[in-house]
Amino acid sequence: MSRAPTDWNGDAMRRRVKRRYGSERRFKALGFAAIAISVAFLAFLLWTMVANGIGGFMETRVKIAMDFPRSDLMIDPALLKGEERHQVLANADIEGAVAAAAQAQYGADGADLVSEAGWLRVREAISDDPGLLGRRAEFWLPASSQFDLAGKGEGSPELQRQYRALEKAGALERAFNTRFLTSGDATDPATVGIWGAFKGSLLTMLVTLAIAFPIGVLSAVYLEEYAPRNQWTSIIEVSINNLAAVPSIIFGLLGLAVFLNVMHLPRSAPLVGGMTLALMTMPVIVIAGRNALKAVPPSVRDAALGVGASPVQVVFHHVLPLALPGILTGTIIGMARALGETAPLLMIGMRAFIATPPGGITEPASVLPVQIFLWSDEVSRGFVEKTSAAIIVLLIFLMAMNGLAIYLRNKFERRW
Amino acid sequence: MDTDIVNPVVETKPAFTAAEIKMRARGVCVYYGDKKAVDNVSLDMGTEHVTAFIGPSGCGKSTFLRTLNRMNDTIASARVEGRIELDGEDIYDPSMDVVQLRARVGMVFQKPNPFPKSIYENVAYGPRIHGLARGKSELDEIVEGSLKRAGLWEEVKDRLTESGTALSGGQQQRLCIARAIAVDPEVILMDEPASALDPIATARIEELIHELRGRYAIVIVTHNMQQAARVSQRTAFFHLGELIEYGDTSEIFTNPKVPRTQDYITGRYG
Numbered sequence: 001m002s003r004a005p006t007d008w009n010g011d012a013m014r015r016r017v018k019r020r021y022g023s024e025r026r027f028k029a030l031g032f033a034a035i036a037i038s039v040a041f042l043a044f045l046l047w048t049m050v051a052n053g054i055g056g057f058m059e060t061r062v063k064i065a066m067d068f069p070r071s072d073l074m075i076d077p078a079l080l081k082g083e084e085r086h087q088v089l090a091n092a093d094i095e096g097a098v099a100a101a102a103q104a105q106y107g108a109d110g111a112d113l114v115s116e117a118g119w120l121r122v123r124e125a126i127s128d129d130p131g132l133l134g135r136r137a138e139f140w141l142p143a144s145s146q147f148d149l150a151g152k153g154e155g156s157p158e159l160q161r162q163y164r165a166l167e168k169a170g171a172l173e174r175a176f177n178t179r180f181l182t183s184g185d186a187t188d189p190a191t192v193g194i195w196g197a198f199k200g201s202l203l204t205m206l207v208t209l210a211i212a213f214p215i216g217v218l219s220a221v222y223l224e225e226y227a228p229r230n231q232w233t234s235i236i237e238v239s240i241n242n243l244a245a246v247p248s249i250i251f252g253l254l255g256l257a258v259f260l261n262v263m264h265l266p267r268s269a270p271l272v273g274g275m276t277l278a279l280m281t282m283p284v285i286v287i288a289g290r291n292a293l294k295a296v297p298p299s300v301r302d303a304a305l306g307v308g309a310s311p312v313q314v315v316f317h318h319v320l321p322l323a324l325p326g327i328l329t330g331t332i333i334g335m336a337r338a339l340g341e342t343a344p345l346l347m348i349g350m351r352a353f354i355a356t357p358p359g360g361i362t363e364p365a366s367v368l369p370v371q372i373f374l375w376s377d378e379v380s381r382g383f384v385e386k387t388s389a390a391i392i393v394l395l396i397f398l399m400a401m402n403g404l405a406i407y408l409r410n411k412f413e414r415r416w
Numbered sequence: 417m418d419t420d421i422v423n424p425v426v427e428t429k430p431a432f433t434a435a436e437i438k439m440r441a442r443g444v445c446v447y448y449g450d451k452k453a454v455d456n457v458s459l460d461m462g463t464e465h466v467t468a469f470i471g472p473s474g475c476g477k478s479t480f481l482r483t484l485n486r487m488n489d490t491i492a493s494a495r496v497e498g499r500i501e502l503d504g505e506d507i508y509d510p511s512m513d514v515v516q517l518r519a520r521v522g523m524v525f526q527k528p529n530p531f532p533k534s535i536y537e538n539v540a541y542g543p544r545i546h547g548l549a550r551g552k553s554e555l556d557e558i559v560e561g562s563l564k565r566a567g568l569w570e571e572v573k574d575r576l577t578e579s580g581t582a583l584s585g586g587q588q589q590r591l592c593i594a595r596a597i598a599v600d601p602e603v604i605l606m607d608e609p610a611s612a613l614d615p616i617a618t619a620r621i622e623e624l625i626h627e628l629r630g631r632y633a634i635v636i637v638t639h640n641m642q643q644a645a646r647v648s649q650r651t652a653f654f655h656l657g658e659l660i661e662y663g664d665t666s667e668i669f670t671n672p673k674v675p676r677t678q679d680y681i682t683g684r685y686g
Contacts, residue, residue: 229492299529303592305487307542307599308519317541318531 049391056389059177059190060148061140062113062166064101066122068133071097080130089127095119098141106166113162115142115190140173145189145382154381180389184355185366185374189382192375194393196357200270200350200365201339201397207274207361208281208338213331215278216285217320220327223286224293225315244283251280252344260348268349268364276348277338284337288330292323325409332405336398342369368394438463438603438633439484439521444498446479446488453479455657456498461603461650466625466634468648468665470641472685476657477637481605484635485521486514502603519546522596526608528588530580530595535572538580538591539563542599558598566594567624586617593624597632604628606636610643622647641681645669653677 007013072093079088098119102110118141125139126132143151150159151167166172183193219240227233255276259265265272296319304314345351351370358365366374368390375387439461446454454476461467469477479488486507488494500507507517519542530538539559542548549555559576563569568590572583580591589609596604606625610618625634625647638644644651645665652662653672661668661677672678679685 299525299527302525303529303531305490305518306523307595308515309545310515313545
């Protein structure tokens with residue numbers, strides 16, 4: 001039986017072509033919809049973060065006029081020259097004097113307009129310039145969180161009315177809150193800062209990098225270039241792959257059990273946080289490193305061996321430099337993951353309230369994601385925009401790290 | 417069924433005096449796992465001679481070549497039996513330093529594989545790691561001399577800092593030859609050095625082999641029988657891992673003793 005000639009112009013064929021074009025169009029539409037949805041989510045995330053967070057970088061300041069000679073402050077300016085001035089200032093009731101001045105100017109609730117820690121700025125000013133005590137001076141003190149919120153249309157109507165009245169009278173200003181970027185955590189949302197957590201993250205990342213990078217790269221080099229292929233190496237390989245998939249909280253428990261309970265390293269410190277995160281990051285670096293080493297063409301190894309390079313020379317003169325961009329990219333991806341990690345750090349005590357930025361890797365510290373977690377848990381409404389602001393800082397940190405990864409990759413990338 | 421006796425190899429006459437023998441292989445077998453890739457090969461390679469290995473694909477000629485500077489060591493499953501001597505020393509003896517062996521027995525690969533570094537660095541790398549130059553000027557001399565002997569100097573002298581990978585394929589292969597001779601080897605192994613090149617570049621490489629012969633023992637694997645006939649003085653024919661026939665090139669190509677060689681040379685298979 002002979003085959004009938006194919007009718008390329010028949011109805012059946014035309015329908016088939018039409019169906020094919022139809023499925024092509026549907027696939028394109030679905031793909032486009034998927035991209036559109038993810039872009040929309042991303043835009044929504046960024047927009048809410050920026051819209052909420054931008055206010056966290058600003059503060060409302062209330063003008064408070066202080067007439068020191070007439071106030072109840074009993075400070076002898078002569079005592080402010082010497083070493084004992086901190087003691088003298090601590091004993092004086094500056095807080096009361098500021099509250100009294102606020103009440104005198106803005107009525108009975110006046111003291112509530114100023115942030116709880118606002119008077120500290122007056123103390124700093126006196127410490128810097130004792131001459132202030134002999135005259136009248138005006139201070140712009142951070143507004144209390146509830147008064148600040150009243151300015152944004154939240155809170156009681158009376159407070160909102162008062163805000164508008166003061167605004168009209170020129171007794172309020174809104175300015176960039178530099179202290180948010182330079183101070184540590186606090187209980188009052190008007191005076192919190194992100195620097196403590198930022199520095200904690202930075203120190204933790206440095207510890208992580210210093211431990212995970214050399215160990216990870218050397219493991220990758222050994223496994224890829226030296227280790228014999230046998231049962232042991234395949235067990236190690238499987239273990240490393242599994243380690244990369246272990247939930248991070250487990251690493252936190254491991255850190256708690258080993259670094260704190262057995263080795264007695266300081267609690268809440270970036271040293272321990274960094275070591276814990278290094279355990280988590282190392283498998284990622286090993287896997288990325290091995291893939292990068294595998295991708296180096298064997299001809300380069302042959303060439304180096306052919307002129308009599310020893311195995312170490314082959315690795316360090318030729319293979320590793322070519323694999324470096326890939327290793328660096330993997331490292332930064334691992335580090336970025338570690339930077340955003342909260343759970344393991346909770347286990348080793350980095351969730352403590354720490355008001356002073358850490359001075360070194362053994363001092364108590366918090367990190368950005370934990371700080372975000374803690375602030376998001378606060379009752380006070382003022383923490384909402386501070387949380388968003390902290391998220392923005394974290395995202396900028398992450399983007400800076402990724403930017404560095406791209407820069408390093410392009411810098412070291414060589415063609416072969 | 418096979419009428420030709422394959423081992424011991426049919427030798428027409430003793431080819432080299434003892435002083436002329438640079439490398440000597442006796443009863444060499446190479447296994448990849450359980451598979452025997454080279455079966456009981458014995459032959460001598462003379463100094464200031466070009467020895468060509470010919471044979472169909474998969475006949476073991478490249479594998480055998482790579483045993484001569486122990487490049488097979490890098491393949492975990494490869495195992496070598498028998499004895500290979502360089503100037504009478506067993507190169508598989510535990511006391512033999514592989515790194516020095518590979519400096520004395522240089523290699524040029526099928527695909528040009530310059531390092532992704534500058535042309536200068538490509539040539540200078542070997543002398544530098546072996547400490548062959550005392551100071552910059554001596555190294556410059558070695559680089560210039562090697563590039564000249566590889567016939568590349570005139571083309572690259574003004575761009576020594578450019579990447580070696582930016583050269584054309586033929587130039588890259590000559591750069592690899594310059595890199596190999598820069599460490600002043602005694603033997604140069606060439607694994608189909610011209611198979612990835614166009615005819616003009618191939619002709620340059622063949623000329624170069626002629627020039628280099630006066631100084632080194634050269635062993636070349638080639639698929640191209642005309643090439644073997646043009647460049648070599650001695651030719652070994654491999655088939656299915658065995659050395660079938662080894663003799664003077666003129667003899668092998670005009671008057672082979674073994675029918676299988678005859679068949680291969682006349683294009684009946686391969």
